[in-house]
Amino acid sequence: MNDTPPPVPPRPSPRLIVYPGTFDPITLGHLDLVERASGIFDRVILAVAASSAKPGAMFGLDERLEMARETVAGLPNVSVEPLPGMLVDFCHAHGARVVLRGLRAYSDFEAEFQMALTNRKLAPDIETFFLMPKEEHSCVSSSTVREIAAYAGDTTPFVPPPVQRHIERRVVLSRLNGRSPEGHP
DSSP states (O other): OOOOOOOOOOOOEEEEEEEEEOOTTOOHHHHHHHHHHHHHSSEEEEEEESSOOSTTOOSOHHHHHHHHHHHTTTOTTEEEEEEOSOHHHHHHHHTEEEEEEEOOSHHHHHHHHHHHHHHHHHOTTOEEEEEOOOGGGTTOOHHHHHHHHHTTOOOTTTSOHHHHHHHHHHHHHHHHHTSOTTSOO
């Protein structure tokens, strides 16, 4: 007979926000939102999705986690963790009541709105906090960065320096192997 009580989930904290995404790769737009959220909330968890449903994935989970950690290293109240399953389960396990989502353009709103309503249906105790990136980052997306990198273009205006180093290494290795940086022949 086991007398050990089940683990108690963390008490929900309104001062903790979770920023989920694939971050393939993390961009200056993502970093802008993380930096601003870290000034509003006591803690920010950058939750890197374990699997990417997006086509043309460039980096695996371990490298995306590494890039994210290198990028936010100077932000003491920001941590990076893998997101292995459903976001609402992750939030409950960490005691988070707020999710951060970015809106770059009007076209983002419909998908983000639908996702927020779905999360609310699954977990009414979790709210979604929307932020818009600074204007200079509103055109930046991970898919745009991946496409530029696939043609060995200059991604430095769109990504933080640690990410740029990963992209450059990926481009060099891809050329040596005769493949595009996204892994296609």
